[in-house]
Amino acid sequence: MEEKDAQKKVAELQMMEQKLQGFLMQKQTFQGQFLELENALHESKGSEEVYKIVGQIVVKSEKDKLVKELEDKKDLLDKKIKEIEKQEEKMREEIMPLQEEVMKSLKNDK
Numbered sequence: 101m102e103e104k105d106a107q108k109k110v111a112e113l114q115m116m117e118q119k120l121q122g123f124l125m126q127k128q129t130f131q132g133q134f135l136e137l138e139n140a141l142h143e144s145k146g147s148e149e150v151y152k153i154v155g156q157i158v159v160k161s162e163k164d165k166l167v168k169e170l171e172d173k174k175d176l177l178d179k180k181i182k183e184i185e186k187q188e189e190k191m192r193e194e195i196m197p198l199q200e201e202v203m204k205s206l207k208n209d210k
Contacts, residue, residue, distance in 0.1 A: 106205045113198050120191045127184045130177050137174040141167065 144150045144167055152161040 106202065109198060109202050109205070113195065113202055116191060116195050116198070120188065120195065123184050123188045123191065127181060127188065130181050130184065134174060134177045134181065137170055137177065141170050141174065144170065 144163065148163075150161050150163045150166050151158045152166055
């Protein structure tokens with residue numbers, strides 16, 4: 101492989117790895133939010149009175165409505181996490197052959 105081609109492949113690999121890193125950061129954020137929602141659901145199910153943060157104030161809320169809202173948000177986050185995992189897997193599948201090609205090229209140059 102020519103040096104220009106190798107440099108191009110390395111640059112492409114770096115871009116793909118940065119994109120993968122972005123997916124991982126996004127996934128981590130969503131997983132944190134997911135855990136917060138699970139904790140909120142757990143706490144709300146064990147309480148008679150529930151409260152909701154709206155803007156910068158806390159207001160009393162109807163338990164059934166709040167639980168439904170939290171469950172809906174949890175389902176949405178779960179779908180987002182699964183979609184990111186699919187994108188992450190696809191990106192890893194694209195990175196592997198390119199990574200092998202670059203490593204092989206580097207070995208041949210030495």
